[in-house]
Amino acid sequence: MSGFSLITDQDIIKGFCTDSSNYPGHAEALIRPKSTAEVSEILKEANSKKIPVTAIGNRSSLTGSAAAEGGWILDTSQMTKIIEINQGEKFALAEPGMMLSDFKKTILDEGLFYAPDPTSEKECFFGGSIATNASGSRTFKYGSTKKYVRALEVVLASGEILNIRRLNIEKNTFGYLPFQNMVDIFVGSEGTLGIITKAEVELLVKPENFFGGMAFFKTLSECLDFVVNVRKNLINQTPTITPRAVELFDHLGLDIIRPDSPFKIPANAKAAIFFEQEYTSDSNNGCEALLNNWLSFLESNKALVDDTIIAEQAKQQEELRRLRHKVPSSLFEEGGKYTKEGGGKISTDWSVPINRIHEIIDFAKKLKEEARIEDPVIYGHIGNGHPHYNFISKNAEQKKQILEVVHKTCKRVITLGGTIAAEHGIGKIKKDFMKYQYPESIIKSMKSLKQSLDPNNILAPGNIF
Incomplete structure (x- = not known):
């Protein structure tokens, strides 16, 4: 007799079958384990009966990765403990089911800082952010989630509990490079290789202070020039500005925020950059010195400098975010x-080297004009060469036209040395793009790894492959 209970009421289960992508899912049962031992027991039984198991967090995925394709849904929301916050060694050990924003606030209250900041941090779980290698605006300075994951406890499809730790050494030539740090195999694996039940993450010293801002430009091209020059400036031995976030709003993005903005957004602005800059009490890196540097840099890069918004107070900073x-x-x-009509939102997640950003945006614009589809809203992590294109399709025919443009754009992204999925993962929606990113032999190798760890293919079937 199993020690866990299945919820089989479809009225309850239906509320857990899709994610923010609105990708349709279905399942026969819902399970809410409270411990690693329960997860192990669940997977042992599911594996013996070849029942699919899709692990979910708060279902904020944009790729359908949390939409089950039958079988059981394993809801991690009951596993919410922060087991340890170690001030001396600067790490935290926690279970996966805590809201990421709550986890980060708890860390801040201890005088430390957990850097990853996906836009959905108030809607996603700590564990889900690891399973998708989430990133956000501050990735510009701090990098993605993977960089901060020190150790994982993972339950494999067989029920085996695996404890793996990132090696803290400078040299290693033992085995194939992707396997030398096993943690990296599970970070971003979207629940396909194992279920994360505990994670130890690196913490940083809490930044002393920061100011936020928004700078405006007359054209998108001038805005992109500014971003390229920010990256060039950072290469200098003594950069004049060192932002932790560099985020884009195109003219349609500005139209969205303008009616609800407590700040004045100039009518002639066709693009804007949201930024954040940390500073210290040291006079050379203090607030006044860095503000002057920012305004000078903006002026030299054709910004509408007199309209620049600077947010020094917490309330203003929160308003900008x-x-x-x-x-x-x-x-x-x-x-x-428009989902009932076969339409909906279609978003891209590609990224290119920053020196190719003009080229890919010009290419995407030409494709859009040739296809005679409506302009997308372009916003997001431009500092990383990672703008999100967001199209709204009102019916199935429009959706087909838009997807043709997206596929052509993604093919070009690859030729420019970019990636098709920079932060959202693959899930079920972007599987067809895999063939652009990797040759068939590499895809087969990834499938072989999945087969070796999950021979019955019970974990998150439909994700990635």
Whole structure:
């Protein structure tokens, strides 16, 4: 007799069958384990009966990765403990089911800082952010989630509990490079190789202070020039500005935030950059010195410098971040109006080297004009060469036209040395793009790894492959 209970009421299960992508899912049962031991027991039974198991967090995925294709849904929301916060060695050990924003606040209250900041941090779980290698605006300075994961406890499809730790050494030639740090195999694996039940992550010293801002430009091209020059500036031995976030709003993004903005957004602005800059009490890196550096740098890069918004107070900073987050939330709402007609929101996640950003944006614009589809809203992590294109299709025919443009754009992204999925993962929606990113032999190798760890293919079937 199993020690766990299955919820089989379809009225309850239906509320857990899809994610933010609105990809349709279905399942026969829902399970809510409270411990690693329970997860192990669940997977042992599921594996013996070849029952699919899709692990979910708060279902904020944009790729359908949390939408089950039958079998059991394993909900991690009951596993919410922060087991340890180690001040001396600067790490935290926690279970996967805590809201990421709550986890980060707890860390901040201890005088430490967990750097990853996906836009969905108030809607995603700690474990889900690791399973997707999430990133956000501050990735510009701090990098993605993978960089901070020191150790994982993972339950394999067989029920085996695996404890793996990132090696803290400078040299290693033992085995194939991707396997030398096993942690990296599970980070971003979207629940296909194992279920993360504990994670130890690196913490940083809490930044002393920062100011936020928004700078405006007359054209998107001038805005992109500014971003390229920010990256060039950082190569200098003594860069004049050192932002931790560099985020884009195109003219349509500005139209979304303008009606609800407590700040004045100039009517002639066709693009803007949201930025954050950390500073210390040291006079050379203090607030006044860095503000002057920013204004000088903006002026030399054709910004509408007199209209620049600077947010030094916490309330102002939160307002700027709210406006940044309003763009995707508004687009989700708009796209949701057309799902019944076969349409909806279609977003891209590609990224290119920053020196190719003009080229890919010009290429995408030409494709859009040739296809005679409506302009996408372009916003997001431009500092990393990673703008999100968001199209709204009102029916199935429009969706088909838009997807043709997206596929052509993604093929070009690869030729420019970029990636098709920079932060959202692959899930079920972007599987067809795999063939552009990797040759068939490499895809087969990845499938072989999946087969060796999950021979019955019970874990998150439909994700990635």
